[in-house]
Amino acid sequence: MSDMVEVRAVVRIPMLDRVIRTLKEASVPRITVTRVHAIGAGADPAAAKFSFDEGSAYADKAWVQVICSSDRSEECARLVASAARTGRQGDGIMSIHPIVAVVKIRTGARGLAALK
Secondary structure: OOOOOEEEEEEEEHHHHHHHHHHHOOOOOOOOEEEEEEHHHOOOOOEEEEOOOOEEEEEEEEEEEEEEEHHHHHHHHHHHHHHHHHOOOOOOEEEEEOOOOOEOOOOOHHHHHHHH
């Protein structure tokens, strides 16, 4: 397995502050957040919107990306899940992906050193 992984999670926007705070308290060094539209089973029926552009019901969600060492992947996934969980349909989904390389653009640092 790779030394680094990326944990990707699609979560409810109202839960985003709690997710970010939880990850920062655990000293996760790099967090990226993007606004996305969840379509299909990821859309909470109580909050779904219909869009002619999307052609379907969707829900506004946040895509949280974290790069961490592979030995912290389960911890990061657990933290995100516990902070994002409401118990209702549409709480989100998470995946974990191996990283081939990470390079810090400013310094050229590679690997785990690039995350600092």
